[in-house]
Amino acid sequence: MKKIPLFFVLFIMTVLIAGCSDDNANALAVRDIQSDPFAFTGELRVNGIITDFFEHDTRIFNLKDTAETLVCLSLVCDSFRLPVIYVGGGDIPQIADEVDVIGQWSDTEYGVIFEATSFEVRRNIMRIIERGPNR
Amino acid sequence: MNIFNLVSKNLLRRKGRFVFTLLGITIGMAAFVALLSLGSSMQRELRAQAGMLDANLVITPTNWCAFDQISILTGEALPESLHYDVMERISSIYGITAVPYLTQRTAIQNLPVMVTGIYPNEMKDFRRWEIAQGVYFAADNERAVVLGSSIANNFDLNLGDVLTIRGEPFPVIAVLSPTGSNDDTSVYLPLTVVQEIYEIGPYISFIVARVSDITNMDSYIAAIVDVVNVSVTSDEQLLSTVLTMLGSVNATLQLIAGVALISAAFGIANTMMAAIYERRREIGILRAIGGKSSAIFKIFLLESGLYGLLGGIIGVVVGFVASIVAAPIIAQSGISVLMKGATPTASFDVSIVITAILFSIVISVVSGLYPALKAAKLTPVEAISYD
Amino acid sequence: MTNAIIKTENLEKIYGKSTIKTHALKGVDMEIPKGSFSCIIGPSGHGKSTLMHLLGGLDKPTSGSVFVDGMDISKLSDNKLSEIRTQKIGFVFQFFNLLQNLTASENIQTAMMFGKISPKAQKKKAAKLLELVNLSDKANAKPSELSGGQQQRVSIARALANDPDILLMDEPTGNLDSESEAEVLKHIFEIHKTGKTIVIVTHNQELARKSEFVFEIRDGKISDSPFKAIQLGS
Numbered sequence: 001m002k003k004i005p006l007f008f009v010l011f012i013m014t015v016l017i018a019g020c021s022d023d024n025a026n027a028l029a030v031r032d033i034q035s036d037p038f039a040f041t042g043e044l045r046v047n048g049i050i051t052d053f054f055e056h057d058t059r060i061f062n063l064k065d066t067a068e069t070l071v072c073l074s075l076v077c078d079s080f081r082l083p084v085i086y087v088g089g090g091d092i093p094q095i096a097d098e099v100d101v102i103g104q105w106s107d108t109e110y111g112v113i114f115e116a117t118s119f120e121v122r123r124n125i126m127r128i129i130e131r132g133p134n135r
Numbered sequence: 136m137n138i139f140n141l142v143s144k145n146l147l148r149r150k151g152r153f154v155f156t157l158l159g160i161t162i163g164m165a166a167f168v169a170l171l172s173l174g175s176s177m178q179r180e181l182r183a184q185a186g187m188l189d190a191n192l193v194i195t196p197t198n199w200c201a202f203d204q205i206s207i208l209t210g211e212a213l214p215e216s217l218h219y220d221v222m223e224r225i226s227s228i229y230g231i232t233a234v235p236y237l238t239q240r241t242a243i244q245n246l247p248v249m250v251t252g253i254y255p256n257e258m259k260d261f262r263r264w265e266i267a268q269g270v271y272f273a274a275d276n277e278r279a280v281v282l283g284s285s286i287a288n289n290f291d292l293n294l295g296d297v298l299t300i301r302g303e304p305f306p307v308i309a310v311l312s313p314t315g316s317n318d319d320t321s322v323y324l325p326l327t328v329v330q331e332i333y334e335i336g337p338y339i340s341f342i343v344a345r346v347s348d349i350t351n352m353d354s355y356i357a358a359i360v361d362v363v364n365v366s367v368t369s370d371e372q373l374l375s376t377v378l379t380m381l382g383s384v385n386a387t388l389q390l391i392a393g394v395a396l397i398s399a400a401f402g403i404a405n406t407m408m409a410a411i412y413e414r415r416r417e418i419g420i421l422r423a424i425g426g427k428s429s430a431i432f433k434i435f436l437l438e439s440g441l442y443g444l445l446g447g448i449i450g451v452v453v454g455f456v457a458s459i460v461a462a463p464i465i466a467q468s469g470i471s472v473l474m475k476g477a478t479p480t481a482s483f484d485v486s487i488v489i490t491a492i493l494f495s496i497v498i499s500v501v502s503g504l505y506p507a508l509k510a511a512k513l514t515p516v517e518a519i520s521y522d
Numbered sequence: 523m524t525n526a527i528i529k530t531e532n533l534e535k536i537y538g539k540s541t542i543k544t545h546a547l548k549g550v551d552m553e554i555p556k557g558s559f560s561c562i563i564g565p566s567g568h569g570k571s572t573l574m575h576l577l578g579g580l581d582k583p584t585s586g587s588v589f590v591d592g593m594d595i596s597k598l599s600d601n602k603l604s605e606i607r608t609q610k611i612g613f614v615f616q617f618f619n620l621l622q623n624l625t626a627s628e629n630i631q632t633a634m635m636f637g638k639i640s641p642k643a644q645k646k647k648a649a650k651l652l653e654l655v656n657l658s659d660k661a662n663a664k665p666s667e668l669s670g671g672q673q674q675r676v677s678i679a680r681a682l683a684n685d686p687d688i689l690l691m692d693e694p695t696g697n698l699d700s701e702s703e704a705e706v707l708k709h710i711f712e713i714h715k716t717g718k719t720i721v722i723v724t725h726n727q728e729l730a731r732k733s734e735f736v737f738e739i740r741d742g743k744i745s746d747s748p749f750k751a752i753q754l755g756s
Contacts, residue, residue: 136624136628136631136632136634136635136641136644137635137641138635141624141632141635144623144624144628145623147623148622148623416618417621417622420618420619420620420621421621421632421636422580422604423578423580423607423613423615424607424608424613424632424633424636424680424681424683425604425605425607425608425633425636425637425684426604426636427600427601427604427605427636428600428601428604429601430604430636514580514581515575515580515581516575516580516581519575519580519615
């Protein structure tokens with residue numbers, strides 16, 4: 001059978017799903033790495049939505065997959081969250097920010113966790129979530 | 136001399152204007168046809184893809200949102216929330232053949248790759264896989280991987296190479312022949328092994344099932360829902376969800392092409408109106424030598440119609456060529472690094488050709504209607520006296 | 523006159539709307555005998571061309587009638603008029619007689635197409651007509667490749683395409699030099715000899731002197747009833 005249809009269709013699918021999300025082609029999505037995180041090595045760029053901060057250490061926040069969040073339109077959907085510790089200085093991102101965090105796995109006082117040395121805010125989706133499902 | 140001869144000579148008399156007007160409708164037509172053809176081939180490929188699931192039923196947990204449903208078709212990884220029990224209960228229903236899928240992810244060369252846990256032999260039979268290289272799983276718990284053809288190609292993996300998944304080494308023991316479906320893009324391990332290394336326990340992501348009697352689909356669905364609390368969709372439903380979305384994308388594109396065509400139609404109308412203004416004397420002569428007003432009407436209408444016919448034919452050819460050229464460019468840009476594809480082809484569909492040409496003729500005739508009426512209404516003396 | 527092929531009764535033509543009206547023709551009565559050679563003369567703007575258009579059914583009178591071969595054409599529908607024009611009348615105008623993008627032969631063939639002559643027969647007949655006006659070698663020439671005189675001769679051939687009884691000509695030589703004019707007039711006289719009724723609108727006094735009937739139009743009216751020859755003063 002031909003390989004033809006697959007890639008064509010995959011592209012369309014990617015386009016359609018990208019319609020719900022804004023996957024950055026260079027960044028890994030949370031859903032990409034959640035199964036086998038340590039299989040990814042070295043410096044990584046991970047994209048996700050900030051859902052909440054660790055109350056005892058505000059450098060630590062949880063990232064949820066962007067596409068999933070946009071489809072379920074909630075920060076508290078029952079799905080995987082990636083803990084990230086931000087060790088760069090200066091401002092910290094806000095809740096509901098869609099960010100790319102750049103860093104690598106690191107053995108910290110909290111165990112092996114994603115240590116981000118920098119981040120880029122792409123946008124904030126709080127208003128999208130509040131608007132609710134009206135597509 | 137007959138009316139067709141006269142009309143074609145009239146058209147060709149101002150070559151420049153003829154070409155430009157024709158270009159207008161050709162481009163509009165080409166865009167229209169290219170989009171129609173790409174759109175229909177996309178639909179067909181989508182159907183083929185869904186057909187590739189080659190199953191009648193897809194069984195998923197009830198709490199999935201639409202995102203997950205679509206993900207089955209795209210081959211994204213899905214949450215594992217069906218208890219293994221479900222598999223047993225469904226398999227025990229008479230007339231149903233079912234296979235479980237447990238989908239996870241790992242990295243190869245720092246890129247995300249799908250890992251699928253399967254019953255080796257059942258899956259191979261169900262999906263009618265063939266082995267291109269190596270020897271397939273010998274046991275249901277063999278600690279080795281079998282690769283889909285695209286994975287092997289894109290990452291340049293061979294028999295004997297070792298993949299590290301969840302920190303553990305797994306040798307590549309076989310590579311599947313290309314199937315043309317999502318099967319090509321996954322790494323396969325036995326179900327129990329995946330459950331173990333991903334520390335999942337007795338859970339799976341979803342089940343794909345085939346029934347022995349398609350006409351009785353509803354009763355099978357009823358039977359399943361009776362014994363387990365799950366969501367059952369036939370791949371037809373999944374496909375229609377996707378096709379609806381595709382349809383709206385398609386519709387937008389066709390709208391744009393439609394606008395292009397309408398502006399081309401105005402181009403024709405404009406050309407014809409200008410022509411009538413310039414050719415008043417000629418119309419007068421035609422009337423004086425015996426042409427009835429209906430003949431004048433016919434001549435001008437035929438001229439516009441010919442624009443439509445010619446523009447339609449050329450536009451159709453250009454449109455198809457464009458879609459063939461554009462398809463691989465579209466397909467290759469934007470796809471994730473994993474996939475390097477073979478060239479998609481656009482479909483050559485006779486019904487598109489006929490529809491397009493007819494449409495083109497209709498548009499041009501309609502746009503030429505008003506000018507032709509105006510021309511026919513000129514009395515001979517009005518036309519002649521114009522100086 | 524019983525063999526009048528064209529006859530008008532109280533022919534009137536008014537142009538324009540309520541406030542600005544032009545009374546082009548004010549009650550014209552005339553009869554043209556079959557087979558005759560007539561001229562219509564008079565100062566410019568006094569209604570000659572208007573009269574010509576009405577005689578040939580290119581326009582409809584405001585009141586009064588035009589009879590062609592006994593038939594009142596002022597009452598006919600547009601379609602019927604076109605038929606009459608094809609069958610009975612051939613026109614030659616002062617300029618712009620020919621379709622520019624067709625050859626001489628094709629111009630004649632187009633007239634034949636309207637006269638429902640089959641395409642096969644058209645070419646041959648057209649060739650014959652071109653022979654009549656000594657232009658056989660120009661069959662495939664376009665009007666732009668012909669001199670003024672040659673164009674008018676082709677126009678005459680074209681006017682004869684469907685073998686009409688009547689030829690109406692509006693200043694056919696008005697645009698030509700004297701040599702071409704002589705040539706064209708020669709052909710017209712020859713055609714008259716074959717039995718056609720010729721009516722010419724002209725300024726040419728010599729021609730008027732040579733014709734059988736002269737109608738002078740002044741201020742929209744015929745200034746005299748038809749007579750054999752007229753001595754035109756200066």
